[in-house]
Amino acid sequence: MIPNHRIVLLAGHYGSGKTNVAVNLALDIKTRYERVAIADLDIVNPYFRSKDSVALFQEHGIRLICSDYANTNVDIPALPPDLYAIVDDKILHTVIDVGGDDRGALALGRLSPSIKEENDYAMWMVINCYRPLTRTPEEVLDVMREIEAAGGLPFTGLVNNSNLGAATTAEDVLASMNYADQAATLTGLPLVMTTVDASLYDALKSQISNLYPLQLQRRVV
Amino acid sequence: MADKVLMKGNEAIAEAAIIAGCRHYFGYPITPQTEIAAYMAKRMPKIGGVFLQAESEIAAINMVYGVAATGKRVMTSSSSPGISLKSEGLSYLAGADLPSLVVNVQRGGPGLGGIQPSQADYFQATKGGGHGDFRMLVLAPSSVQEMAELTIKGFELADTYRMTAMVLADGTMGQMMEPVALDLEVKPAPEKPWATTGTKLAREHNIVNSLFLSPEELEKFNFDRYEKYRYIEENEAMYEEYLMDDADICVVAFGIAARVSKNAINEARKQGIKVGLIRPITLWPFPTAPFKKAITHVKNFISVELSMGQMIEDVRLATECKAPVALCNRAGGMIPSPEQVLAAIQEANKNGGAR
Incomplete structure (x- = not known):
């Protein structure tokens, strides 16, 4: 299930659990590859971001590529200064946590030509x-098209x-x-995995x- | 498909407003409540409603005034600095006896402050929403389900009393995700014979205004309004009591602080400390009844707040200063930990007998 592609991008409706899945995938990929990074491209939502897990990444030797302003009071849409490491460093396996919805995916547009050209994602x-x-397969399709249009x-x-x-x-x-299968049929995309809490x-x-x-699983109070 | 929905607090407010029949939303983005506007922007056009991003908070609250005057259910939402901008409009709404729903998902202050959660707008919401003598109904949810339920309740109370109801949440409540059941009941809106809906040549003009040329007339409106407020204080206070029957120590907390406090109380109970919680659900009217009961057996009160201590003043008033009230707090966007609240409970327990 864990892809061998150098870049794995997770996008979707905000609140769909992208960050949680991204963190878990990055830890898994690290068991297979030496140099692994997780990149937080979310410029919209300054609350729940991969930076929350910064200590965890340090412990596992995973590089965190994210805005210096994540989880601070600086409420501006900033991108990480080392953003281009994602596309320039060809031996760095990277999980990209794309921001929610089309607005969040906008920042991806800057990288997508290079990612497409390399074609290992x-x-x-x-x-x-x-x-x-995103409660129906039709709504999934709508959001999918919006994100693809914004992120390129x-x-x-x-x-x-x-x-x-x-x-x-x-x-x-x-x-x-049933919903997931229908969404796969409607979008023409394979259902690559269903995620569950490890306890289930x-x-x-x-x-x-x-x-x-x-x-x-990241939890609040 | 599924009956349960996993929602952010902000989304729950927005969907509940739609369920309550609100078809007019005016706002201006500000963290940490922007999801309310984003949700409305997606949903309102699909159901024949109006979503309008105003040029400022001041514009938005005055659009609320306009729609409220027609008798339609209407809302705006913002976060602390944005609510300050709206305060002129809140006063005008009160002066014209117009019903509206206003949401404040609080962030750290004062000033531009920060974007992390806070409860430091308690005074602003319960004592001074704007200039002049007036009150707002203030509802303080403590779960995402309550975000939805109290939004509907807010619309109902606003219509019943021709007042602004404010849902006072904080950044954590707005952002946290929990399952919500949305099969919520809504009471039909009352008749609004005062609304400016066009006379159709069948009645006198209705006038919505907060300007009075005669001070005697203005004074009468103020006295009448305060009669209404007294009735609300006697009839609409809402609260939750948790493990209060045998409590020596009473934690008082609302919103996110109540959730943290419950964890601490459960831990303290394991240690044999008799501690309970009074959670005000309406902050105005502040629930005095559970305090009148508690004061007969509680020896120490602890007010847990994400502020420098604002609700604590109402706790002292409600307990008539018959027992000490300690403050357990964080400010500026920080949240008290269950350990901090537990330590405050243990400290109060040490002083157990002191009255």
Whole structure:
């Protein structure tokens, strides 16, 4: 399930769980490659960003590429100064946490020509049927088109991250599969994985193919 | 498809407003409440509503005034500095007895301050929303579900009393995601014979205005309005009591501070400390009834706030200063930890007998 592409991009509706999936994927990729980075391209939402996990990345030797102003009171849409390392450093495996919706994906447009040219990437759309505005496959398609238009990079797969936060049950995940399959059909993209909290993995692994356990979950109070 | 939705607090407010029949939203973006505007921008055009990003907060609140005068349910939202800009409009709304819903997702202050969560607009919301003698109904949600429920309640109360209802949340409440059930009931809006909807030559003109040429007339409006406020104080206070029956120590907290406090209280109970929580849900009217009851057995009160201590004054008034009230706080965008609240509870427990 973990792609061998040098660059893995996660985009989607804001609040779909992109950052959480990105953090988990980066840790997994680090077990396979020496030089791994996670890049936070979210210029919209200064609240929940990969910088929250900065200590964790340091501990695992994962490079964090993110704006110096993330998680501070400087509420401006700033990009990381070392942004071009993502496209220039060809042996750096990078997970890119793209900002939410089309507005968040706008910053990606600056990198997408280089990413396309190198052509060693996976761009996954993270979907959650329990989030407003992406509750139906049709809404997923709308958001997908908006993000592709803004970011200038076509998606290559879907990640079904349907969840209700800490209250998620195995039934909630099972109930999302029909939605995820329909979204895959409608968008013409493969469903590359369904993610679940690691605590639900055993209960669901025989029922859902390409099930990916999320070892880390970020929680608020 | 699914019945449950995973929503940010800000989104829950926006969707609940739509459920309540609000079809007019005017706002101006400011962190940490911008998702309300973003959500309205997406949803309103699909349901025949109006989303308008005004040129400023001042413009937005005056658009609210205009729609409110026609009797339609209308709202705006902002965060602390933006609410200060709206305060002139809030006073005019009060002076004209117009119902509206205003959301303040508070951030650290004063001044431009910061974008992290705060409760330091308590005074502004409950004591001084603008110039002149007036009150706003102030509702303080403590979960994403309550963000939705109190938004609907706010519209209902606003219509009933022809007042502004303010949903007073904070940056954490606005950003946090929780499952929400949106099968919420809404009471139908009352008749609004005062609304400026066109006379159709069938009635006298309705006039919506806050200017009075005669001081006697203006004084009468003020006295009448305060009669209404007294009725609201007696009838509309909302609160939650948690483990209060045998409590020696009473934590008082609202919003995000109440969530942190509950964790601390559960831990203190494990240590055998008799501690409970009074969570005001309406900040105005401030619920005095649970304090009258608590004061018969509580020896120490602790006000937990994301401010330099504002609600603590209402706690002292409600307890008539019959027991000490300590402050446990962080400010400027910081949140008290459960450990900090637990330490304050333990400290109060040490002083257990002192009255």
